[in-house]
Amino acid sequence: xxxxxxxxxxxxxxxxxxxxxxxxxxxxxxxxxxxxxxxxxxxxxxxxxxxxxxxxxxxxxxxxxxxxxxxxxxxxxxxxxxxxxxxxxxxxxxxxxxxxxxxxxxxxxxxxxxxxxxxxxxxxxxxxxxxxxxxxxxxxxxxxxxxxxxxxxxxxxxxxxxxxxxxxxxxxxxxxxxxxxxxxxxxxxxxxxxxxxxxxxxxxxxxxxxxxxxxxxxxxxxxxxxxxxxxxxxxxxxxxxxxxxxxxxxxxxxxxxxxxxxxxxxxxxxxxxxxxxxxxxxxxxxxxxxxxxxxxxxxxxxxxxxxxxxxxxxxxxxxxxxxxxxxxxxxxxxxxxxxxxxxxxxxxxxxxxxxxxxxxxxxxxxxxxxxxxxxxxxxxxxxxxxxxxxxxxxxxxxxxxxxxxxxxxxxxxxxxxxxxxxxxxxxxxxxxxxxxxxxxxxxxxxxxxxxx
Numbered sequence: 139x140x141x142x143x144x145x146x147x148x149x150x151x152x153x154x155x156x157x158x159x160x161x162x163x164x165x166x167x168x169x170x171x172x173x174x175x176x177x178x179x180x181x182x183x184x185x186x187x188x189x190x191x192x193x194x195x196x197x198x199x200x201x202x203x204x205x206x207x208x209x210x211x212x213x214x215x216x217x218x219x220x221x222x223x224x225x226x227x228x229x230x231x232x233x234x235x236x237x238x239x240x241x242x243x244x245x246x247x248x249x250x251x252x253x254x255x256x257x258x259x260x261x262x263x264x265x266x267x268x269x270x271x272x273x274x275x276x277x278x279x280x281x282x283x284x285x286x287x288x289x290x291x292x293x294x295x296x297x298x299x300x301x302x303x304x305x306x307x308x309x310x311x312x313x314x315x316x317x318x319x320x321x322x323x324x325x326x327x328x329x330x331x332x333x334x335x336x337x338x339x340x341x342x343x344x345x346x347x348x349x350x351x352x353x354x355x356x357x358x359x360x361x362x363x364x365x366x367x368x369x370x371x372x373x374x375x376x377x378x379x380x381x382x383x384x385x386x387x388x389x390x391x392x393x394x395x396x397x398x399x400x401x402x403x404x405x406x407x408x409x410x411x412x413x414x415x416x417x418x419x420x421x422x423x424x425x426x427x428x429x430x431x432x433x434x435x436x437x438x439x440x441x442x443x444x445x446x447x448x449x450x451x452x453x454x455x456x457x458x459x460x461x462x463x464x465x466x467x468x469x470x471x472x473x474x475x476x477x478x479x480x481x482x483x484x485x486x487x488x489x490x491x492x493x494x495x496x497x498x499x500x501x502x503x504x505x506x507x508x509x510x511x512x513x514x515x516x517x518x519x520x521x522x523x524x525x526x527x528x529x530x531x532x533x534x535x536x537x538x539x540x541x542x543x544x545x546x547x548x549x550x551x552x553x554x555x556x557x558x559x560x561x562x563x564x565x566x567x568x569x570x571x572x573x574x575x576x577x578x579x580x581x582x583x584x585x586x587x588x589x590x
Contacts, residue, residue, distance in 0.1 A: 146203040149212035152196055154305075157251040159230035161460045161549060166235055166245035167216035169465040194301040195253035201274055206282045206308060209250050211316035214324075217244045221326040224571045227410075228334035229400045231429055232462050232476035233436040237332070239464035240443060242568040244324075246317070248402050249285075249309035252278075261302040262293040264353045264369075264388050268345065271304050275349040284312050286348045288399045292355050294368055297509050311348075311405035313413055322417060330420040330571045331410060333402065337427050340398035341391035353388045356398055359481040359514040362391075422575050428586035429478050430487030435587060437475045437491075439569070439577035444471055447566030452499040453559075456488070456524070459506025461538075461552045471562030473498070480505050480521060480543070481514045492527040501528040502559075504552050505538045507545050518542050 153160055226238040226245045238245040260270050267289070275287040288307040296302075313321070321331065341362050342352035354365040366388055373386040397403065407423075414421040426432045437454070444451040449471045458477040467474045475491070477484045492498075503525050508515050518539060525532025535555060541547050579589040 147196070147200050149205075149209040152200065152204055152252065153209060154195070154251040154253040156460070157230075157253075158232075158460060159247040159249075159251065161462065162230055162232065162235045162245060163213055163216070163247060165462055165464055166238060169235070169239040169463075169468070170222075170242060170244050171218055195255040195303040198254050198256070198274070201252070201254060201277055202281075204252060204278060204281065204308075206250075206285045206310065207314045207316055209308075210310070210314040213246055213250075214244075214316055214320035217320075217324070219324075221324055222329065223326055223568070224330045224332055225321060225325055226332045226334065228332075228402055229336035229426075231334055231336065231426070231432055232457065233429075233432045233474075234332075234334040234424075235462065236440065236464050236467060236474045236476070237436050237569075237574060239468055240440065240569040241332075241571060241574060243332075243571075248406055249307060252306045252308055253303040254306070256302050256304050258302040261291070261304060262296065264291050264293070267291040267304060268351050268389060271306070271351065272345055272349065274304065275306065276346065278306070278308065279346075279348045284310060284314060286311050286350070286403050286405075288342075289349070289351045290355055290399045291351070291353045292358070293353075294360075294365065294372060295355065295358055295510075300509075307399040309401075309403040309406070311403045312409040313406065318413065321413065321419075325419055327418065328420070330422055330575075331414060332571070332575070333407065333410060333421060333423045334432070335402045335407070335423055335425045336398075336400045336429075337425050338398060338401070342398070343389045343392050345389075351389060352398065356400075357478065359479070359483050422571075423588075423590045424578055425588045425590070426586060428487070429476075430484065430491070431582075431585060431587040433476045434487075434491045435578050435581035437473050438495075438581050439574060440473045442577060443569045443573070444473065444566060449562055449566065450499070454498040454501045454528075455556065456501065456503045457552060458504065459508075460549045461504040461506050461547070462549075463553045463556055466553055466556035466559070468565055469561060470556060470559035471565075472502075472556070472559065477505075480508055480516050482516055483514075485516050485520065485524070488524065492524070497527065497529045499529050500531040500533075501525045502533050502535065502555070503538075504535045504555060505542060506547060506549075507538070507542045509544060509546070511543065515543055 222243050224241050224243040226234055226243055228248050235245050260266050271289040278287050286309045290305045338356045340352050340356050342350045344350050370386045441451040453472050455472045456475045522534050
């Protein structure tokens with residue numbers, strides 16, 4: 139794969155900039171030092187500043203610039219030089235980011251997303267996406283033997299007006315050298331690595347060693363059969379000729395329906411176990427098969443933590459999508475709950491948790507618009523009803539409401555909104571790792587959450 143002329147691109151230019159894990163990393167770097175992640179006076183702002191145009195993916199020749207260990211070095215390089223009592227690693231879930239902020243610990247992903255520009259035909263027709271993606275995956279695997287490549291083709295979830303891309307999730311199959319050095323040097327003796335493992339599976343096929351290809355995603359809110367049926371209907375509605383099977387044909391899954399694109403590679407888990415045993419650190423694993431279970435558990439842990447520090451724990455902020463700012467949440471003494479998407483299944487889980495919890499005095503709801511219409515997406519009126527669970531003040535943010543469901547809201551908007559919340563000084567002392575793990579384990583009653 140030939141490279142473009144000029145110097146190689148840096149990791150921050152290569153990783154997909156508006157992926158949830160990248161946004162979480164950016165927020166985590168600033169939260170752990172007790173600063174707003176998007177504030178104008180951020181001292182380490184030069185670590186990474188989002189570049190215009192790079193949310194459209196990278197040119198195909200730039201795949202030759204990708205070095206997974208360099209990406210790991212860039213990720214860890216944003217954090218300070220001090221030692222930390224814990225490090226939270228793993229699948230992207232904003233609840234894990236809030237947990238890290240309470241612990242005063244870094245959050246780090248277990249891989250990164252690489253999105254490569256392509257034509258709409260290549261991105262929306264599974265067999266074409268597989269043919270094109272297989273070549274890119276082979277190059278990545280030849281360059282870095284310590285990774286696995288998961289390609290996701292999601293024709294239903296793509297914004298028809300958005301940029302066409304081939305999406306790859308690059309996972310470490312062992313602890314990369316620069317992450318290993320970070321853990322060895324920055325994790326305090328006797329410290330804990332908390333691994334968040336998303337165990338939700340999705341049918342996929344493995345054309346080559348280290349490369350898996352999946353059509354659709356567990357985040358769609360659909361089952362695998364329903365996704366395939368909707369894909370066929372989408373192809374028919376798009377005007378494809380009946381003979382054009384590439385637009386509706388899904389490669390036959392090989393039975394490997396575990397460890398989907400957001401999961402943890404088993405090789406990384408095994409290597410972390412060996413590393414922790416050799417260096418006298420602890421490894422605790424929080425496994426989930428339902429993102430709502432971790433959101434609910436983290437919210438309850440926060441409430442207990444705030445009350446133990448003399449706070450009320452009665453003000454709730456609900457963030458959806460990339461609406462996140464963990465430092466502002468800690469500063470204001472809020473209880474955070476994260477909803478991945480405004481889908482009926484996610485909102486159902488949120489309503490059940492609110493109904494079964496001690497009432498909150500105030501509730502602020504900030505929702506990232508999904509950018510598409512679907513029967514699975516909740517209507518605006520249902521979102522507006524959620525803050526009514528508050529006993530005193532409940533608000534669906536007006537900017538989010540106005541732009542829902544097809545508009546765009548700047549992710550920094552939540553920082554501006556939460557900065558107007560009254561300070562609840564002094565902030566509570568950091569949550570201890572033991573209390574966090576004990577709380578999550580106790581709250582595993584929500585189901586689909588296991589702490590080991």
